[in-house]
Each structure stands twice: as structure tokens, then as C-alpha cells.
Amino acid sequence: MALSLKQLSTKGELLAPGHRACAGCAETIIVRQVLHAIDYPVVVAVPTGCLEVVTTPYPYTSWYVPWIHSAFENSASTIAGAETMYRSLVKQGKIEDRGTKFVVFAGDGATYDIGLQFLSGAVERGHRFLYVCLNNEAYMNTGIQRSSATPMGAWTTTSPVGEVIVGKKENRKDMTAIMVAHNIPYAAQAAPHAWRDLMTKVQKAVEVDGPSFIDVLSPCQRGWRYETEETIGLSKLAADTCIWPLYEVVDGVWKLNYRPKKKPITEWFKSQGRFSHLLRPENKHLVEEIQGVVDKEWERLLRRCEVSGAA
Amino acid sequence: MTTRTEYVKGTPVALDGDRAVAEAMRQVNPDVVAAYPITPQTEIVQRFSEFVANGEVDTEFIAVESEHAAMSACIGASAAGGRAQTATAGAGLALMWEVTWVAAGTRLPIVMHVVNRSLSAPLNILCDHSDSMGVRDAGWIQLYAETIQEAYDDAIQAVRIAEHPDVMLPTMHTLDGFVLGHSLERIEVLPDEVVRGFIGTYNPRYSLLDVDHPVTFGPNDYHDYFFEHRRQQIEGMERALDVIPQIGEEFGALTGRRYGLVEGYQLDDADFAIVALGSINGTVKVVVDELRRQDRKVGLLKVRSFRPFPADKVAQALGGKRAIAVLDRSFSFGAQAHPLFLEVLTALYTHGFTPGMANYVFGLGGRDTLPWQIRQVYDDLAELEGVVSAPVRYLTVRE
Structure with a gap:
């Protein structure tokens, strides 16, 4: 389906309003974008986390699609079980093949950390499912603890700004590259401000015969410490500072989807309370160090795209 | 028929x-x-x-x-x-x-x-x-x-x-x-x-x-x-x-193979009974047969369903026995007794029975349990009438 706003506005919502997400939460915006992009029946699995908590306070549910939550770490295995049952029942003629798509929406804690083994296993086995990481760069549901997706220098409640240690010392994991290393047929990074890019990626992802992975930056006003109306603007700023490059990897071919006029990382740090300590003069060296890391990663991405001939 | x-x-x-x-x-x-x-x-x-x-x-x-x-x-x-x-x-x-x-x-x-x-x-x-x-x-x-x-x-x-x-x-x-x-x-x-x-x-x-x-x-x-x-x-x-x-x-x-929640073996007229889960029941049956040949009134209650625990059936089968040994092939550190014993004791007490009872832990980590050791349990039981034995006894362990 061509992605026009006019047409999209006529599609029914698959995530009902009235859920309990915070004002300014990017997660529910992204979920609606993803579900709107898929023109097939969809079955969704969600691990324990913000999205699960805010959309299914029994006896209410926001989901107009079949939905399952099992535990924190195992959504990839859960959806793999459902997808396998689908193949089994279709093969045996017990149900009709309606081209059903299987989708996980999981936070970065569930994806980068506690659920990495489960995701790796499910991707290696080649189940047909789309795994969307709603990456808000920390354990927000439990109250802003650092994850391996938390960027260097960021304040969280388990990487506090102290007298000796100033925020998170370590760089984040390159999750998308980890997925690419599984020879996954489709992997991408996206962000909600670039809705057409995100939705196009979803449409490509659900067409592949195998697993697909999209890591979507999901600004969190509570955890990042910004005003609720700035969510989409921050999504764009992340792409413009090369904090969150938008690209896709199709069958191992890397392609950059957006080449910004690169803004300095201080723009990013100034925009959110979680980085405010980095603006202090005594932490200038940290800003330089982090800028160095961002530059290096951006260059590495460009090289990967060039080598693939799709830059 | x-x-x-x-x-x-x-x-x-x-x-x-x-x-x-x-x-x-x-x-x-x-x-x-x-x-x-x-x-x-x-x-x-x-x-x-x-x-x-x-x-x-x-x-x-x-x-x-x-x-x-x-x-x-x-x-x-x-x-x-x-x-x-x-x-x-x-x-x-x-x-x-x-x-x-x-x-x-x-x-x-x-x-x-x-x-x-x-x-x-x-x-x-x-x-x-x-x-x-x-x-x-x-x-x-x-x-x-x-x-x-x-x-x-x-x-x-x-x-x-x-x-x-x-x-x-x-x-x-x-x-x-x-x-x-x-x-x-x-x-x-x-x-x-x-x-x-x-x-x-x-x-x-x-x-x-x-x-x-x-x-x-x-x-x-x-x-x-x-x-x-x-x-x-x-x-x-x-x-x-x-x-x-x-x-x-x-x-x-x-x-032709009927299954219930529990299975009694030579239990109806038995004075002394063992209760157990799993393969040890086969060994116990051999010993029961042997002791029955010596006219000793011994029997066995095999528990097939541990969850749900069939308390009524257990009490019905064991009520009136003079002494009962419960064999546990697992262990709860710090517990007064072990899982099967606690279930059996509770079932009997809540049905008004207070026979002599002992809890044996056996076979941990694959330790073989042999017929002579089960015979020893039945011998112990003859002395246990009216006593709920503590502490737990260990079968086959070197002290």
C-alpha cells in the first residue's frame, strides 16, 4: 500500500485510545505507525514493560489485535511458538493461511539485555516475525535504570551523577549490527519523526521470508527529562546529531536512509535533563570523548554502506 | 463384567x-x-x-x-x-x-x-x-x-x-x-x-x-x-x-491398565505402610511380597498424583494403620520434614488420624536403594507405633 497520510487516516486504529501511557510517550506513537503499516492480520507479543503495563490493565485492553504477554525476557520465544503453531496448523490444514504476521514490540531492556539470548535463538532458527525494539535507552518501567542501550554519559538511577562517577561510563551496544551478524534478511534503525521511512521499513520487514528486526528510537519524557511536546522534535534531533542514524540492512547490504547535516552532540545534550551534567565545564572532556565515539560510529556506518555500494 | x-x-x-x-x-x-x-x-x-x-x-x-x-x-x-x-x-x-x-x-x-x-x-x-x-x-x-x-x-x-x-x-x-x-x-x-x-x-x-x-x-x-x-x-x-x-x-x-490418584498394594489389612512416589515403589512391592510370605501385615501406598494431592484418598487408604513411613526422594533444607511426608501427615491429621509416622529421605543424587534397606524401614515401623518420629531419617547415607 502506498503510504499517504490521507489514506492512513481512514484506517481503523488497532491500538485503542484510553491507554495509560505518559503524555508524550513515543512508544504508543510507534506502535500505531507499525500496525498501520501492515496490511495483513497481525498477532502481537509484548514482554513485561511500559507498553504491557499501560495497554492491558485487566479488565481493560487497548489491543484490537490478538496479543500475548508472557514474561520480560522471552517475547521472541513466545512469538516463535505462536508462529510455529501457525505454520503447523496451516500445514495440517487445520486453519486457513491468511498471511498472518507476527510482531514483537519490546523495550531495550528486554531486547539488548535480558532477552538477547531468546532473540538470538529465534532469529537463528529463522522464524517469520518482525521484532520491533522500542528503544528508550533505559529500563523506564522500573524507574530509569541503565541498560546496555543507555548512551555513554547519560544519567540514570543506576548510573547516577556522583562525585566520582559521572553518569554511564560505558558505550551502548550496537544491537542492529548484532542482528545483522545473524544474517537476518532485514534489519533497520528507524525513528518516529520519520514516519514514512519507519512505515516503509515495516512493510519491507514483514514481506521477508524469515525474521526481521527494527530498532526504533523511542524518546521518553520521564526518563530523558524533557517537556512532553518535544518527543518528535527529539527524535529528529537524534537523527541530525548522528546519535541515531536511520539505515537499513537488506540481506547484508547496508543502506543509509538519511544523511543529516551533522549537528554537534552538545545540541543533543542540551535538549535533555539526563545529560545536563555534561554541560558543566569540568565534564568537557566527556563531551569530547562521546563526540569522538559518535563520529567513529557514524564513519563506520558510512563505510559499511559504501562497501555495500548502497550509500 | x-x-x-x-x-x-x-x-x-x-x-x-x-x-x-x-x-x-x-x-x-x-x-x-x-x-x-x-x-x-x-x-x-x-x-x-x-x-x-x-x-x-x-x-x-x-x-x-x-x-x-x-x-x-x-x-x-x-x-x-x-x-x-x-x-x-x-x-x-x-x-x-x-x-x-x-x-x-x-x-x-x-x-x-x-x-x-x-x-x-x-x-x-x-x-x-x-x-x-x-x-x-x-x-x-x-x-x-x-x-x-x-x-x-x-x-x-x-x-x-x-x-x-x-x-x-x-x-x-x-x-x-x-x-x-x-x-x-x-x-x-x-x-x-x-x-x-x-x-x-x-x-x-x-x-x-x-x-x-x-x-x-x-x-x-x-x-x-x-x-x-x-x-x-x-x-x-x-x-x-x-x-x-x-x-x-x-x-x-x-x-486393562486402570489409573487413579493413588494405588494401594497389600494395603487393606496392613498394619504398617510405606508411602512413596516414583520407581522406588517397585522395590517396595518386592519387599512387601517377601514380608507377606512371613505373615507380616505390611503394605504400600503409591502416590501417582502429587499435584493435586489426593488427601481424601490418602487418608482413606491409610486411616487406621498403626505406623506409616513416608519416603521422600527430595529435600527441603531447613524444613521439619520433606514434601511427601508433610502432605501425608496433613492429610491424616485433618481426617482425624494420628498414626506413628516417620519420614525417610532416600536416593538423593541417584543413590541406589535396595530391598534390605526397605526391609529395615518396615522393621523400624514395628517400633514406631504411636510415635511421630523426628528427626528425619536418611536411608543409605554414610554418616
Whole structure:
């Protein structure tokens, strides 16, 4: 389906309003974008986390699609079980093949950390499912603890700004590259401000015969410490500072989807309370160090795209 | 009156316990099996993989990367409206622990074949019941087998028990690692069509794959509903006390092998009784026969269903005995006594019986327990009348 706003506005919502997400939460915006992009029946699995908590306070549910939550770490295995049952029942003629798509929406804690083994296993086995990481760069549901997706220098409640240690010392994991290393047929990074890019990626992802992975930056006003109306603007700023490059990897071919006029990382740090300590003069060296890391990663991405001939 | 000749004729074969369970799985033909190898269960997953590779089953097999993933995949598969099974042992069952609760709380009729193994440390791959006792409170039905024939029969009946609309709970049946898992026994394997007729088709009330009637599985449940949902789950477990023997009778009418919640052996007129789970019951029976030949009034109560625990049946069977020894093949550190003993004691006390009682822990980490040691238990019992013995006694351990 061509992605026009006019047409999209006529599609029914698959995530009902009235859920309990915070004002300014990017997660529910992204979920609606993803579900709107898929023109097939969809079955969704969600691990324990913000999205699960805010959309299914029994006896209410926001989901107009079949939905399952099992535990924190195992959504990839859960959806793999459902997808396998689908193949089994279709093969045996017990149900009709309606081209059903299987989708996980999981936070970065569930994806980068506690659920990495489960995701790796499910991707290696080649189940047909789309795994969307709603990456808000920390354990927000439990109250802003650092994850391996938390960027260097960021304040969280388990990487506090102290007298000796100033925020998170370590760089984040390159999750998308980890997925690419599984020879996954489709992997991408996206962000909600670039809705057409995100939705196009979803449409490509659900067409592949195998697993697909999209890591979507999901600004969190509570955890990042910004005003609720700035969510989409921050999504764009992340792409413009090369904090969150938008690209896709199709069958191992890397392609950059957006080449910004690169803004300095201080723009990013100034925009959110979680980085405010980095603006202090005594932490200038940290800003330089982090800028160095961002530059290096951006260059590495460009090289990967060039080598693939799709830059 | 049913006569033996009316029963379905099985094929006599020599199978070890793992292969017997794999054979039952082949006949049940689950829609999805997700499993991970672990000694002493590995032969089940290997054998079943061969059935899949040879097209002998319709099953989609998921060779998962861990037991936690095995149970997680079973949860997704079962919620998707078909039959899902797994098999594990020891540490594998421990790794699944969290999601065994999810399977039960979501009321998914998953069947799990457990080949009992001790828990580390120290590392030990041999039999005791620490693994299944470790999940005794998770909300699964638990059946324990004395023989390989029983393990095979339980693997078939478990499907019906789990899926019974009054129950809708995951069901595990266990067989002692190595003692049954790797030992050969002559068993009768039923014809495929008989097994398939017995288990019938599974028609779930709700399915994740029913996209026209979307259902939310596993929502967030707070103080205002959680307790009621637990209560419903408890009722499902209580109703299994009726369903397990019903299905056991139905199976018996077909095969001649009837199953209930417990089985008494030379118990009716016995003064002294042993109570046990699993393969040790075979050894106890040998000793009972021997002592009966010496005119000693001894008997045995084999507990097949540990969850739900059939308190009424146990009290009925043991009420009036002069002294009772309960054998536990697992251990709860710091407890006053161990899982089976505590259940039996509670059942008797609440039914107004206060016989002499002793709790024996035996066979940890695969330690052999021999007939002379069981004889010793019966000898002890003769002196235990009117005494509830403490502390716990250890059979076969070097002090």
C-alpha cells in the first residue's frame, strides 16, 4: 500500500485510545505507525514493560489485535511458538493461511539485555516475525535504570551523577549490527519523526521470508527529562546529531536512509535533563570523548554502506 | 463384567523410559514440540527429532536454545490454539521455573515430560525429585510413574487431563532418571489409532491465531482481580481430583491398565505402610511380597498424583494403620520434614488420624536403594507405633 497520510487516516486504529501511557510517550506513537503499516492480520507479543503495563490493565485492553504477554525476557520465544503453531496448523490444514504476521514490540531492556539470548535463538532458527525494539535507552518501567542501550554519559538511577562517577561510563551496544551478524534478511534503525521511512521499513520487514528486526528510537519524557511536546522534535534531533542514524540492512547490504547535516552532540545534550551534567565545564572532556565515539560510529556506518555500494 | 480379551491389544516391545515417552509423543502427534537436550532426557528429544526428520509426525519441532525458551515457545504455541509439548530434567526444569508459573496462570494445557534429575551443586545428573518438587507450587498437575509402562501411559493421559475443560492446566508427568529413563522394560505400546482416538482433537476456547476474535493473553492483573484469578486456578486444580481418575478409568477400560490418584498394594489389612512416589515403589512391592510370605501385615501406598494431592484418598487408604513411613526422594533444607511426608501427615491429621509416622529421605543424587534397606524401614515401623518420629531419617547415607 502506498503510504499517504490521507489514506492512513481512514484506517481503523488497532491500538485503542484510553491507554495509560505518559503524555508524550513515543512508544504508543510507534506502535500505531507499525500496525498501520501492515496490511495483513497481525498477532502481537509484548514482554513485561511500559507498553504491557499501560495497554492491558485487566479488565481493560487497548489491543484490537490478538496479543500475548508472557514474561520480560522471552517475547521472541513466545512469538516463535505462536508462529510455529501457525505454520503447523496451516500445514495440517487445520486453519486457513491468511498471511498472518507476527510482531514483537519490546523495550531495550528486554531486547539488548535480558532477552538477547531468546532473540538470538529465534532469529537463528529463522522464524517469520518482525521484532520491533522500542528503544528508550533505559529500563523506564522500573524507574530509569541503565541498560546496555543507555548512551555513554547519560544519567540514570543506576548510573547516577556522583562525585566520582559521572553518569554511564560505558558505550551502548550496537544491537542492529548484532542482528545483522545473524544474517537476518532485514534489519533497520528507524525513528518516529520519520514516519514514512519507519512505515516503509515495516512493510519491507514483514514481506521477508524469515525474521526481521527494527530498532526504533523511542524518546521518553520521564526518563530523558524533557517537556512532553518535544518527543518528535527529539527524535529528529537524534537523527541530525548522528546519535541515531536511520539505515537499513537488506540481506547484508547496508543502506543509509538519511544523511543529516551533522549537528554537534552538545545540541543533543542540551535538549535533555539526563545529560545536563555534561554541560558543566569540568565534564568537557566527556563531551569530547562521546563526540569522538559518535563520529567513529557514524564513519563506520558510512563505510559499511559504501562497501555495500548502497550509500 | 469386562474381560481381558476385550481390551485393545498392544504391541509388546522392549523400550527404555525415554524412548517409551518419545513413542507416546509420536502417537500423540503434538502440533508443536519445543525442547532442549539435557541428561537424562536427551534421548527423548533426539528420538523425537528423528520422527520429525522422517516425517512420522506432523509436529513442527523447535530446537530452542534453552529450556526457558522451550517453555516460552510452548506458551506461545499453546496460546495459539494447538497442542504443545516439551521435555526436560533437573537444571532444565529449574531454568524454566519462572515460566512454568506463566503457563499455569495463563491456563495453557501444555504437556511436559520430566525425567527426574537432581539439582546442582554439586553437579549430579542422576535421579532424585528435587527438580519436580522445585516446581510443585507452580500450578502444574504432577503425575509420578513407577514403571516405564506407566510413564508411557501417563504421557498419553496427560494430554486429556490438561485439556479437560474443567481443568485447563499444564500437566507434567515424571519418570525417574536412569532408573526408568535409561532402563529397558517390556511394555505394551498401543496402536497409533487407539492413542489418537483416545486423545481426540483439541478445540481451544480461545486462540491467539483467531484474528477475527482478538484476545489479550497475559494482561497486567492487579490487587483488584489477581486473587480471584488465582482462586479459579486453584479450582481447576481441585477439579483435577475428579478428572484424573475419570480419565484413568477410561484408559483402563480400553487397555486393562486402570489409573487413579493413588494405588494401594497389600494395603487393606496392613498394619504398617510405606508411602512413596516414583520407581522406588517397585522395590517396595518386592519387599512387601517377601514380608507377606512371613505373615507380616505390611503394605504400600503409591502416590501417582502429587499435584493435586489426593488427601481424601490418602487418608482413606491409610486411616487406621498403626505406623506409616513416608519416603521422600527430595529435600527441603531447613524444613521439619520433606514434601511427601508433610502432605501425608496433613492429610491424616485433618481426617482425624494420628498414626506413628516417620519420614525417610532416600536416593538423593541417584543413590541406589535396595530391598534390605526397605526391609529395615518396615522393621523400624514395628517400633514406631504411636510415635511421630523426628528427626528425619536418611536411608543409605554414610554418616
